[in-house]
Amino acid sequence: MSTRRSDSAFPVGYNRDTDSLVEGMTKREYFAIMxxxxxxxxxxxxxxxxxxxxxxxxxxxxxxxxxxxxxxxxA
Structure with a gap:
């Protein structure tokens, strides 16, 4: 399985303020944070x-x- 910068680390999040699902952070963002x-x-x-x-x-x-x-x- 290949890893791309835009792959989602956490595919879905929840926004309590709007009571809606939101897009999660990318693997690139997660790796950079760590x-x-x-x-x-x-x-x-x-x-x-x-x-x-x-x-x-x-x-x-x-x-x-x-x-x-x-x-x-x-590749």
Whole structure:
């Protein structure tokens, strides 16, 4: 099974205010959040929070690329 940036990590959420189902976050967003959490816990030093966020997104993209390749190495 291939992994794409737009795949849903949590397909459906619930909005209590509007009493409706909403689209969940993507795997890319979820991976970036988890990576950013790790960077924060590790007390890594960055110029600012935007640099940390950019690194987390870049690392999330790299993870997705590797997972997609491993699922289908000939593609």
């Amino acid at each position: 990576i950013m959490q790790g960077l924060t816990t590790a007390n890594a030093k960055f110029e600012d929070e935007y640099q940390k966020a950019r690194l987390a997104v870049t690392e999330a993209d790299a993870l997705i690329d590797i997972l997609a390749y491993e699922a289908n190495p000939k």
